[in-house]
Amino acid sequence: xxxxxxxxxxxxxxxSKVRKPLVLRGARQTGKTSAVNxxxxxxDQYIYFNLEKAEERKLFDKEYSFPELIDxxxxxxSKTKNNGETLIFIDEIQHSPxxxxxxxxxxxxxxxxxxIAAGSLLETLIDKQTTFPVGRVExxxxxxxxxxxxxxxxxxxxxxxxxxxFPFPAYAYVGLEKLFKQYALIGGMPEIVAAYAQNRxxxxxxxxxxxLLTSYLDDVEKYARNSTLEKVLRYIIQHxxxxxxxxxxxxxxxxxxxxxxxxxxxxxILEKTMxxxxxxxxxxxxxxxxxxxxxxxxxxxxxxxxxxxxxxxKDVFNSVMIEDAWRGRVAEHIAGQELLAKEYSVAAExxxxxxxxxxxxxxxxxxxxxQDLVLPVEVKSGTSGRLRSLHQFIDRAxxxxxxxxxxxxxxxxxxxxxxGKRFTLITIPFYLLGQIDDILIRxxx
Numbered sequence: 508x509x510x511x512x513x514x515x516x517x518x519x520x521x522x523s524k525v526r527k528p529l530v531l532r533g534a535r536q537t538g539k540t541s542a543v544n545x546x547x548x549x550x551d552q553y554i555y556f557n558l559e560k561a562e563e564r565k566l567f568d569k570e571y572s573f574p575e576l577i578d579x580x581x582x583x584x585s586k587t588k589n590n591g592e593t594l595i596f597i598d599e600i601q602h603s604p605x606x607x608x609x610x611x612x613x614x615x616x617x618x619x620x621x622x623i624a625a626g627s628l629l630e631t632l633i634d635k636q637t638t639f640p641v642g643r644v645e646x647x648x649x650x651x652x653x654x655x656x657x658x659x660x661x662x663x664x665x666x667x668x669x670x671x672x673f674p675f676p677a678y679a680y681v682g683l684e685k686l687f688k689q690y691a692l693i694g695g696m697p698e699i700v701a702a703y704a705q706n707r708x709x710x711x712x713x714x715x716x717x718x719l720l721t722s723y724l725d726d727v728e729k730y731a732r733n734s735t736l737e738k739v740l741r742y743i744i745q746h747x748x749x750x751x752x753x754x755x756x757x758x759x760x761x762x763x764x765x766x767x768x769x770x771x772x773x774x775x776i777l778e779k780t781m782x783x784x785x786x787x788x789x790x791x792x793x794x795x796x797x798x799x800x801x802x803x804x805x806x807x808x809x810x811x812x813x814x815x816x817x818x819x820x821k822d823v824f825n826s827v828m829i830e831d832a833w834r835g836r837v838a839e840h841i842a843g844q845e846l847l848a849k850e851y852s853v854a855a856e857x858x859x860x861x862x863x864x865x866x867x868x869x870x871x872x873x874x875x876x877x878q879d880l881v882l883p884v885e886v887k888s889g890t891s892g893r894l895r896s897l898h899q900f901i902d903r904a905x906x907x908x909x910x911x912x913x914x915x916x917x918x919x920x921x922x923x924x925x926x927g928k929r930f931t932l933i934t935i936p937f938y939l940l941g942q943i944d945d946i947l948i949r950x951x952x
Contacts, residue, residue, distance in 0.1 A: 533649035551591025601626035611640030651695030653848035694811015898924035
């Protein structure tokens with residue numbers, strides 16, 4: 508285990524005066540259990556339940572009164588009530604809908620206990636008549652490791668420290684770019700990052716990617732309501748990685764014979780499990796955003812998995828710049844992953860921009876909300892004159908700031924659109940994406 512930045516959020520939760528039971532949400536193997544195990548050192552007592560185990564699940568499924576349940580929890584785990592601060596972690600809680608419903612009573616009747624729940628398939632219970640304790644729990648998203656966390660796992664503490672400096676030291680650019688390319692190749696799944704940090708061997712982590720894919724496929728029968736949907740889900744999991752950072756259509760996805768309705772339902776289920784995300788376009792340049800639910804692009808849980816399953820690892824490894832790999836799709840995907848990695852809200856979204864006019868070809872890779880501004884983000888190298896879609900966004904925007912993400916160094920330049928509007932182009936290298944808010948605070952006046 509290595510330190511994750513979510514630890515600071517967990518400590519904030521612990522110290523909150525209005526604390527509610529915390530539900531961790533995230534795809535399988537993104538590090539939910541490890542994060543809580545590390546966090547448990549903050550407490551006098553730690554009680555762990557894994558509801559995949561029938562004997563532990565029975566405790567929550569019995570007809571106990573809530574006070575009797577609390578007594579049973581402490582007795583069966585050989586812990587003492589009122590013996591300092593106690594953390595109770597209910598893992599894989601989706602195996603007991605009754606345990607999910609009981610979370611409200613921890614909030615109402617046992618506020619001195621610290622309760623965390625997690626489950627890779629918890630989101631699928633939403634459609635199965637499970638009573639979620641709305642308003643009595645809070646949520647936190649656990650995503651794959653960010654580049655900063657990757658540096659921590661690799662023991663690159665000097666490189667990590669250089670990210671916190673402003674202006675950024677020019678001497679660190681080359682080393683950070685090399686490390687980010689490793690991150691883009693390997694991805695951020697914690698077990699794989701930890702294995703690579705220990706062995707520095709790409710060959711030895713290949714079975715770990717295969718195990719992850721197998722675990723996702725094995726989960727399908729747990730949230731498919733019928734055999735047809737199970738087949739569609741399996742097909743999408745097996746083929747979606749080859750469509751990463753591309754627009755998808757539901758009808759005939761991946762050259763299948765499945766109908767739009769079947770495919771759309773399967774995609775919605777996989778979004779709930781946080782294995783993938785459909786990135787929809789917006790057509791305006793200011794708040795509130797006008798999202799159009801058409802022509803979504805596909806963002807998978809992790810770029811390392813994309814590289815392995817799509818068979819493009821050698822392309823990424825041999826590329827001079829990340830933008831060169833897989834016709835730029837790896838660069839775009841890892842940028843989206845980094846933008847999401849800093850978000851702990853389960854409601855966080857990715858969107859791209861397109862013109863509202865019919866048959867419009869102009870698209871900006873992402874939009875990023877900073878304060879009350881909607882900023883265009885292009886993942887592209889080259890001169891500012893090549894950013895034609897970004898220019899069109901700026902010409903329509905009520906501000907004059909834009910972001911380009913690419914290899915190289917950090918820089919700020921004053922330039923103008925093809926139509927002559929002056930704007931500030933902020934070029935952020937991939938390895939500084941985790942610092943985007945700090946950069947914008949110092950740049951936008």
